[in-house]
Amino acid sequence: xxxxxxxxxxxxxxxxxxYIKYVQIFRNLENVYDQIVHPQKRILIRxxxxxxxxxxxxxxxxMVELELTEFHYFDDILQDxxxxxxxxxxxxxxxxxxxxxxxxxxxxxILAQILADTGLDIQEMKLSIKTISLEQAVKLIQIAExxxxxxxxxxxxxxxxxxxxRARQAKLLGEKMADVGAAALRIQKVxxxxxxxxxxxxxxxxxxxxxxxxxxxxxxxxxATIIQAEKVTRLRDELQIxxxxxxxTALDTIKxxxxxxxxxxxxxxxxxxxxxxxxxxxxxxxxxxxxPKAEEGGSAIIFSNKTPQQVIQDIIAAQEEEEKRRKEKKxxxxxxxxxxxxxxxxxxxxxxxxxxxxxxxxxxxxxxxGNNIYKEIWKNKDESLNFLQDYxxxxxxxxxxxxxxxxxxxxxxxxxxxELKNIKLAVNREKELPVKAGKKGGKNxxxxxxxxxGKDKDLTADRTIESLYKELVEEGLLVQxxxxxxxxxxxxxxxxxxxxxxxxxxxMPSLLDVRQLxxxxxxxxxxxxxxxxxxxxxxxxxxAGPSGVGKKMLVHAIxxxxxxxxxxxxxxxxxxxxxxxxxxxxxxxxxxxxARQLQPSVVWIGxxxxxxxxxxxxxxxxxxxxxxxxxxxxxxxxxxxxxxVLIVGTTRRPFDAxxxxxCRVYQKxxxxxxxxxxxxxxxxxxxxxxxxxxxxxxSALNISCLAKVTDGFTQGHIVRVVRxxxxxxxxxxxxxxxxxAVEFIGALSTMDPIYQEEEDSFKNWYAKTPMGKKRAxxxxxxxxxxxxxxxxxxxxxxxxxxx
Numbered sequence: 001x002x003x004x005x006x007x008x009x010x011x012x013x014x015x016x017x018x019y020i021k022y023v024q025i026f027r028n029l030e031n032v033y034d035q036i037v038h039p040q041k042r043i044l045i046r047x048x049x050x051x052x053x054x055x056x057x058x059x060x061x062x063m064v065e066l067e068l069t070e071f072h073y074f075d076d077i078l079q080d081x082x083x084x085x086x087x088x089x090x091x092x093x094x095x096x097x098x099x100x101x102x103x104x105x106x107x108x109x110i111l112a113q114i115l116a117d118t119g120l121d122i123q124e125m126k127l128s129i130k131t132i133s134l135e136q137a138v139k140l141i142q143i144a145e146x147x148x149x150x151x152x153x154x155x156x157x158x159x160x161x162x163x164x165x166r167a168r169q170a171k172l173l174g175e176k177m178a179d180v181g182a183a184a185l186r187i188q189k190v191x192x193x194x195x196x197x198x199x200x201x202x203x204x205x206x207x208x209x210x211x212x213x214x215x216x217x218x219x220x221x222x223x224a225t226i227i228q229a230e231k232v233t234r235l236r237d238e239l240q241i242x243x244x245x246x247x248x249t250a251l252d253t254i255k256x257x258x259x260x261x262x263x264x265x266x267x268x269x270x271x272x273x274x275x276x277x278x279x280x281x282x283x284x285x286x287x288x289x290x291x292p293k294a295e296e297g298g299s300a301i302i303f304s305n306k307t308p309q310q311v312i313q314d315i316i317a318a319q320e321e322e323e324k325r326r327k328e329k330k331x332x333x334x335x336x337x338x339x340x341x342x343x344x345x346x347x348x349x350x351x352x353x354x355x356x357x358x359x360x361x362x363x364x365x366x367x368x369x370g371n372n373i374y375k376e377i378w379k380n381k382d383e384s385l386n387f388l389q390d391y392x393x394x395x396x397x398x399x400x401x402x403x404x405x406x407x408x409x410x411x412x413x414x415x416x417x418x419e420l421k422n423i424k425l426a427v428n429r430e431k432e433l434p435v436k437a438g439k440k441g442g443k444n445x446x447x448x449x450x451x452x453x454g455k456d457k458d459l460t461a462d463r464t465i466e467s468l469y470k471e472l473v474e475e476g477l478l479v480q481x482x483x484x485x486x487x488x489x490x491x492x493x494x495x496x497x498x499x500x501x502x503x504x505x506x507x508m509p510s511l512l513d514v515r516q517l518x519x520x521x522x523x524x525x526x527x528x529x530x531x532x533x534x535x536x537x538x539x540x541x542x543x544a545g546p547s548g549v550g551k552k553m554l555v556h557a558i559x560x561x562x563x564x565x566x567x568x569x570x571x572x573x574x575x576x577x578x579x580x581x582x583x584x585x586x587x588x589x590x591x592x593x594x595a596r597q598l599q600p601s602v603v604w605i606g607x608x609x610x611x612x613x614x615x616x617x618x619x620x621x622x623x624x625x626x627x628x629x630x631x632x633x634x635x636x637x638x639x640x641x642x643x644x645v646l647i648v649g650t651t652r653r654p655f656d657a658x659x660x661x662x663c664r665v666y667q668k669x670x671x672x673x674x675x676x677x678x679x680x681x682x683x684x685x686x687x688x689x690x691x692x693x694x695x696x697x698x699s700a701l702n703i704s705c706l707a708k709v710t711d712g713f714t715q716g717h718i719v720r721v722v723r724x725x726x727x728x729x730x731x732x733x734x735x736x737x738x739x740x741a742v743e744f745i746g747a748l749s750t751m752d753p754i755y756q757e758e759e760d761s762f763k764n765w766y767a768k769t770p771m772g773k774k775r776a777x778x779x780x781x782x783x784x785x786x787x788x789x790x791x792x793x794x795x796x797x798x799x800x801x802x803x
């Protein structure tokens with residue numbers, strides 16, 4: 001959009017449309033990059049894929065600045081584009097883990113070995129096992145033994161009863177003469193009734209499956225097609241690796257061949273070109289030209305896509321400009337009157353400030369370049385003879401020829417500089433000018449700069465990264481990540497978001513919205529170095545929500561999806577470790593050094609409100625929970641775009657913290673809500689959790705009833721309930737006794753839900769954050785103008801009042 005606009009609705013509609021389109025492109029490109037095997041095509045696709053990811057993050061940032069909220073709803077636009085909400089889901093590129101799988105596996109082995117050597121894994125096992133007293137243990141054994149004896153006694157009594165029953169039946173049959181016809185009629189009647197009831201039940205099941213009210217019978221079974229698809233994927237991955245290795249070896253071999261065959265010719269051609277240029281300059285100007293310096297690019301500047309005639313014209317034009325400059329310098333000595341009369345442009349600039357205009361993109365040029373390369377090289381390229389999709393040697397030759405030419409040019413430049421000096425001395429008898437005194441001053445400046453840099457001392461310069469890594473693991477600051485995918489965080493789209501906003505009611509975000517933000521702010525920047533360097537930088541992230549909503553799971557999902565290291569700097573975890581100011585400084589230094597060297601890395605601060613306590617409780621004063629408070633802003637300043645390190649805080653009581661320092665540290669604040677009815681019902685929470693724990697969903701289990709009853713309960717509550725009900729014994733009984741909803745109600749009744757008041761307290765707290773305040777001001781100010789401008793105007797008015 002070249003022209004600036006004022007209408008906020010129109011601007012958001014355009015941004016949202018771009019965002020949705022780019023997400024669709026991203027999903028398609030991710031599939032293409034994962035499935036294509038040609039190594040040179042993959043390089044181009046990867047370049048465009050990173051560009052698209054970065055552009056999505058830029059558009060998201062634009063929407064956040066416009067609407068002053070992290071959550072957006074696109075119901076109308078999705079309807080116009082005929083897309084389902086699920087098609088907005090941000091995919092996690094598979095290459096994040098594929099391309100560094102060996103490194104991640106090696107790191108996991110080292111971590112497991114260190115934990116095993118130090119015995120930390122055994123301690124964790126001991127902590128997970130519950131200890132009980134001797135009396136309780138004896139009581140449990142007695143109960144189990146009495147139950148065993150009771151079962152045996154009941155089985156014995158059943159056998160006696162059956163024997164007596166059979167004896168009585170035999171006596172009755174012996175006394176009465178059996179009527180064969182009547183017996184056959186009875187058997188027929190029973191069989192027909194049984195057969196018809198089974199048929200009716202089967203037809204009813206088929207109807208329910210057809211209507212979509214019941215899952216198909218073979219839903220959980222893996223079909224032969226899926227097995228075949230997995231096999232093809234595995235073979236494709238192997239072929240990708242093989243082609244990549246062949247391509248890398250070909251780069252070296254083809255370059256060495258070119259050097260042997262064409263190296264001497266390239267060198268001779270370059271020398272002839274430069275000699276011709278020197279002679280032409282001498283003929284035209286009467287003096288020999290100054291040879292370009294190596295820092296400026298050497299002779300490459302002279303002959304960059306130019307013919308000899310164009311080069312000569314440039315030289316003449318440069319000399320004419322020098323003469324003009326000399327004349328202008330003479331004129332400048334005369335006094336010149338200054339004019340101070342231009343007020344119209346200022347008024348225009350004020351008007352332009354009020355209008356909204358899209359900020360420049362760092363990724364559009366990359367995508368355009370990639371698109372042009374595709375059109376020039378690949379679009380009309382005949383690939384009929386390359387069935388195996390191996391590398392193209394001719395393209396490698398072109399690339400390596402340019403690379404070889406630039407390397408030889410450096411050598412030729414050194415020779416030709418010396419040759420030009422010799423010619424000058426011989427023909428013009430020109431002596432070399434002495435070195436200017438100004439250059440010495442320049443050297444002193446550099447020395448001064450080096451001295452300044454020396455202030456940032458490396459406290460562990462004499463230690464290896466391996467030793468520091470081991471130390472952090474032993475201290476419990478570097479922990480193992482749980483194998484959790486972001487897709488395991490189950491949730492549904494908020495279908496009422498846009499409707500509620502029209503009525504000026506701010507909706508609570510849905511679980512799917514939270515998952516989207518984690519993918520955008522956490523996973524995509526950490527997974528791609530190119531995206532992290534150029535996209536709007538997010539250094540810190542805060543997940544706020546009641547206990548049990550999956551905040552810790554999301555932290556582990558970020559690490560699992562990107563292969564990142566996880567550092568635990570929670571107040572409880574660092575208590576008593578690295579004591580004193582020097583110890584704390586050393587801890588921060590070691591953590592940052594290892595996190596940068598082994599990036600991507602996630603620094604997790606659990607219960608982060610303790611670090612920013614308004615008033616430290618007496619029970620926690622010994623642990624010094626506020627140790628990191630002053631150092632966290634400094635850590636954020638040290639993080640540069642090249643450092644793929646993300647600080648993630650989780651909190652269940654954000655209202656206990658000082659809100660100003662809290663919001664100064666955490667750049668993005670995400671409210672994590674309790675699951676709504678849509679997320680609990682359907683093919684989501686209850687069904688997924690029961691199936692993951694070995695349960696079988698049948699028509700006897702009323703999931704709709706469970707979804708309604710569990711209003712206010714979190715994912716953590718549901719997981720605990722399912723674990724308590726689905727014991728090993730109950731899982732074995734499922735065929736004879738299917739699961740029913742009543743079994744889960746008993747366990748639920750012992751737990752306290754998250755009430756509406758607690759959820760409202762989180763919303764009220766968020767309204768006090770900088771983003772929440774801006775959003776509230778924008779809503780109060782009406783719909784005219786952009787929300788961004790209103791916030792700025794309000795801030796200016798407040799400053800004037802203070803003055």
